[in-house]
Amino acid sequence: MNIFEENKKKIITIIKKAEKDKLLILPESLNGINVDSTPPKIDFDISTNVSMVLAKPNNKSPNDVAQILIKLFKNEDKNIEEIVFAKPGFINIKFNKDYWNNFTNNLINSPDNYGASNKEKKKYLVEFVSANPTGPLHVGHCRGAILGDVISNILEFNQNIVEREYYVNDYGNQISHFNHSVYLRIREKLYDEQFPLDNPDLYPGDYLKDIANNIIKNNKDTNFENFKDIENHLKKLSINESLNLIKKNLNDLGIKHDNFISETSLVNDNEVEKVIEKLKKTKHIYTGKIKAPEGEDQSKWTEREQLLFRSTDFGDDKDRALQKSDLTWTYFASDVAYHNTKVNRNFHKLINILGADHAGYIKRITSVVEAISGEKNKLTCKVSQLVKLIKDGKPFKMSKRKGDYITVEDLIKEVGKDATRFIMLSRSNEVELDFDFSKVKEKSKDNPLYYVQYCYARICSVFRNINLNINDDLKIKNQIYNYTNDEIKILKKVSEWPRCLETASNKLEPHRIPVYLYELSSEFHSYWNKGKDDENKRFIDKNNKISDDKIAFLKTVSIVIKLGMKILGVNTPEKM
Numbered sequence: 001m002n003i004f005e006e007n008k009k010k011i012i013t014i015i016k017k018a019e020k021d022k023l024l025i026l027p028e029s030l031n032g033i034n035v036d037s038t039p040p041k042i043d044f045d046i047s048t049n050v051s052m053v054l055a056k057p058n059n060k061s062p063n064d065v066a067q068i069l070i071k072l073f074k075n076e077d078k079n080i081e082e083i084v085f086a087k088p089g090f091i092n093i094k095f096n097k098d099y100w101n102n103f104t105n106n107l108i109n110s111p112d113n114y115g116a117s118n119k120e121k122k123k124y125l126v127e128f129v130s131a132n133p134t135g136p137l138h139v140g141h142c143r144g145a146i147l148g149d150v151i152s153n154i155l156e157f158n159q160n161i162v163e164r165e166y167y168v169n170d171y172g173n174q175i176s177h178f179n180h181s182v183y184l185r186i187r188e189k190l191y192d193e194q195f196p197l198d199n200p201d202l203y204p205g206d207y208l209k210d211i212a213n214n215i216i217k218n219n220k221d222t223n224f225e226n227f228k229d230i231e232n233h234l235k236k237l238s239i240n241e242s243l244n245l246i247k248k249n250l251n252d253l254g255i256k257h258d259n260f261i262s263e264t265s266l267v268n269d270n271e272v273e274k275v276i277e278k279l280k281k282t283k284h285i286y287t288g289k290i291k292a293p294e295g296e297d298q299s300k301w302t303e304r305e306q307l308l309f310r311s312t313d314f315g316d317d318k319d320r321a322l323q324k325s326d327l328t329w330t331y332f333a334s335d336v337a338y339h340n341t342k343v344n345r346n347f348h349k350l351i352n353i354l355g356a357d358h359a360g361y362i363k364r365i366t367s368v369v370e371a372i373s374g375e376k377n378k379l380t381c382k383v384s385q386l387v388k389l390i391k392d393g394k395p396f397k398m399s400k401r402k403g404d405y406i407t408v409e410d411l412i413k414e415v416g417k418d419a420t421r422f423i424m425l426s427r428s429n430e431v432e433l434d435f436d437f438s439k440v441k442e443k444s445k446d447n448p449l450y451y452v453q454y455c456y457a458r459i460c461s462v463f464r465n466i467n468l469n470i471n472d473d474l475k476i477k478n479q480i481y482n483y484t485n486d487e488i489k490i491l492k493k494v495s496e497w498p499r500c501l502e503t504a505s506n507k508l509e510p511h512r513i514p515v516y517l518y519e520l521s522s523e524f525h526s527y528w529n530k531g532k533d534d535e536n537k538r539f540i541d542k543n544n545k546i547s548d549d550k551i552a553f554l555k556t557v558s559i560v561i562k563l564g565m566k567i568l569g570v571n572t573p574e575k576m
Contacts, residue, residue: 001103001106001107001110001114001498002115002498002499002502003045003046003103003495003498004035004036004037004046004498004499005035005498007035007046007048007093008033008034008035008048010076010077011033011035011048011050011073012030012033014069014072014073014076015030015050015054015069015072017072018068018069018072023068023072024054024058024065024068025054025057025058026054026057027053027054027056027057030053032049032053033048033049033050033053034048034049035047035048036048036499037492037495037496037499038092042086042092043094044082044084044092044093044094045093045094045095045492045495046092046093047086047090047091047092047093048090048091048093049089049090050065050069050091051063051065051066051069051085051089051090051091052088052089052090054069055089062085062087062088062089063085063087063089066085066089066091067085069091070083070084070085070091073091073093078098079095079096079098079099079102080093080094080095080096081094081095081096082094097481097482097483097488100481100483100488100491101479101480101481101483103491103495104481104491104552104553104556105479105552107494107556107559108473108474108552108555108556108559111473111559111563113157114497114498114559114560114563115157115497115498115500115501115502115560115563116157116158116159116498116501117158117159117501117502117505119158121158121159121160121161122155122160122161122348122349123160123161123162123163123346123347123348123349124152124155124160124161124162124163124347124348124349124350124351125162125163125165125342125345125347125349125350125351126148126151126152126155126162126163126164126165126351126353127148127165127166127167127342127350127351127352127353128144128145128147128148128149128164128165128166128352128353129141129144129145129148129166129246129250129257129353130166130167130168130169131169131246132169132174132175132178133168133169133170133175133178133239133242133243133246134174134175134178134203134242135178135203135205135207135208135242135245136207136245136246136249136407136408136409137246137249137250137407137408138405138406138407138408139387139389139405139406139407139408139411139435140355140356140384140386140387140405141355141408142253142387142408142411142420142424143384143385143387143424143429143433144353144354144355144384145250145253145255145408146253146255146420146421146424146425146569147353147382147384147424147425147429147510148164148351148353149164149253149254149255149569150421150425150510150513150567150568150569151351151353151382151508151510152164153566153567153568153569154501154504154505154510154513154567155505157501157563157567158501158505163258163259163347164255164256164257164258164259165257165258165259165260165261166257166259166260166261167261167263167338168239168243168260168261168262168263168264169263169331170239170262170263170264171263171264171267171334172263172331175235175239176235177201177202177203178203178238178242179231179234179235179238180201180202180227181202181203181204181208182208182211182212182215182234182238182241183224183227183230183234184196184202185208185209185211185212186212186215186216186224187224188209188212189209189212189213189216190216190224207245211238211241211242211245214241215234215237215238215241219237243260249407249408249409252408252409252412252417253408253412253417253420253421253569254417254421254569255569261338261341263334263338266334266337266338266341267329267334267337271337271338271340271341272329272333272334272336272337274337274340275336275337275340275372276307276322276333276336278340278372279309279336279371279372282371282374283310284309284310284313284371285307285308285309285310285322286307286308286310287305287306287307287308288305288306288308288319289303289304289305289306290303290306290308290318290319290321291303291318304325306321306322306323307321307322307323308320308321308322309321309322309332309336309364309367309368309371310371311363311364311367311368313367313371314363314366314367314370314371315363315367316363316364316367317363320332320364322336332364335365335368336368336372339365339368339369339372339379340372342369343369343372343373343377347377349378349380350369350377350378350379350380351379351380351381351382351508352365352379352380352381352382353381353382353384354381354382354383354384355383355384356383356384356385356386358383359383362381362383365379365381366378366379366381380508382429382508383429383430384429385429385430385431385432385433386432386433387424387432387433387435388432388433388434388435389406389411389435389437390434390435390436390437390438391436391437391438392438396437408420414437415437415440415441418449418453418570418571419440419441419449421568421569421570422448422449422452422514422568422570423435423440423448423449425510425511425513425514425568426448426511426514426515427511428509428511429509429511445522445525448514448518449570450576451518451521451522451525452514452517452518452521452561452565453565453570453571453572453573453576454521454525454576455520455521455524455525455557455561456558456561456562456565456572456573456574457573457574457575457576458524458525458528459524459554459557459558459561460558460574460575461575462539462540462546462550462554463554464574465540465544466540466546466551468551470555470558470574474551474552474555479548479552481548481549481552481553482549483549483553484537486527486530486537487527487549487553489523490520490523490524490527490553490557491553491556493519493520493523494520494556494557494560496516497516497560497563497564500512500513500516501513501567510567510568513564513567513568514564514568516564517560517561517564517565520557520560520561521561524557539554
């Protein structure tokens with residue numbers, strides 16, 4: 001139930017009939033016709049640009065077209081209370097109370113999928129987090145993880161098939177350094193050797209002690225005397241322990257992946273060689289020379305023949321190297337192989353969530369997907385910008401036990417899962433986020449999570465007082481209500497939920513949901529507070545009774561808040 005789509009269909013039906021009656025000439029395409037909500041200061045329910053769209057084909061002004069349409073709309077839709085033309089070319093429509101009666105009844109009787117799209121369903125692969133398996137997740141990973149998870153939730157709510165995937169970067173120098181660090185922590189434990197904290201190639205975090213202890217405990221028959229003898233075996237053990245840490249961090253955030261794809265496995269299975277041969281056949285790879293990377297000392301750079309991908313054919317600023325000087329594959333080559341497996345798995349849509357430090361990587365990897373798929377597939381990348389932690393107006397520093405960064409575990413211990421998820425989503429992923437611990441813990445309007453949860457808890461308190469369970473279905477059929485203007489204003493906001501969800505889905509912008517929920521909650525709280533001074537505006541009267549109108553109204557608001565918070569992965573407590 002989407003009042004904007006429903007009324008757009010009505011409008012198109014009416015103007016097609018008008019064309020048949022030779023009242024209007026229609027353009028070849030009607031895609032330009034939109035139906036939207038009106039600005040808050042305009043006391044109408046919906047607005048359409050149809051008169052503007054039809055003005056040119058009819059060689060008339062938008063106002064002249066609107067006057068024809070207004071008569072037609074009034075005749076065809078008995079729910080219209082008022083309809084007017086608004087410059088430069090809009091028609092504003094206000095519905096009567098019968099319309100909002102039907103809206104409420106329909107929503108209450110079909111609450112579970114309210115706002116879900118009925119468009120063509122797709123199969124999506126969403127890759128997110130993909131942090132190196134060298135330790136626990138930090139705050140920078142946290143925002144991207146939540147972004148990927150909620151994008152997946154939105155797509156699933158619209159009945160798409162979604163696979164959540166984590167690409168495990170378990171190949172390369174960083175893994176070798178990590179493995180050696182674990183070994184030295186094992187030596188520290190077993191042989192009382194001092195860990196060389198001054199070595200810049202090593203990982204210094206105390207979490208390595210826990211990893212080392214677990215490996216010792218579970219591998220009592222292993223001889224740790226010689227690193228070379230156990231290097232490969234220890235690498236598997238170290239990566240596994242680190243992944244367990246990461247999976248715990250993700251689980252604490254309420255996130256679970258469907259797949260974990262190993263970079264090492266791709267290399268060992270010769271997936272890189274396979275995709276290289278594939279791209280050679282399509283002439284997307286050649287042997288050539290490239291200039292020194294930006295920031296590199298030109299005088300120390302030696303140009304050499306390299307295997308290069310023609311990313312400039314797809315708009316990149318330069319072609320990209322696939323092999324190092326020692327003939328081992330670059331990180332990019334492994335990524336090419338990985339995305340080849342994505343294309344081969346026949347997803348309709350591919351989405352990557354990248355950290356702020358990978359923004360410059362987007363063009364080359366999107367180019368690869370186009371090249372591999374013969375331009376049939378597109379990769380969409382969303383960048384998760386940086387998070388600044390603030391407390392009392394100053395940068396917030398927490399325990400450094402896990403290393404030189406603030407961990408997801410620390411963050412959740414400080415403010416909880418719900419606050420972490422909601423606040424991380426409260427602004428567009430494209431801008432930096434100030435995560436203010438003081439405000440997150442406030443019980444005020446300045447804390448958006450509290451304000452939304454408190455809205456739901458207030459509604460639940462009314463249901464408790466009348467001995468109704470907020471989670472039970474209301475058995476209502478064609479009930480007639482007498483809503484006030486204040487209530488209709490809030491119902492209008494409720495009606496915007498499908499449009500909010502549609503935009504969040506189409507643009508992959510989940511921040512629209514917490515923003516919408518905050519606005520809805522704000523309007524509800526304002527109405528609730530009017531009851532403090534006016535008994536007639538209270539939900540439960542002085543005789544401890546409540547009208548069916550109020551029950552249905554409250555249920556309607558609660559449904560949307562519950563749906564929105566569920567998509568965000570945030571709880572809606574019934575008491576606060």
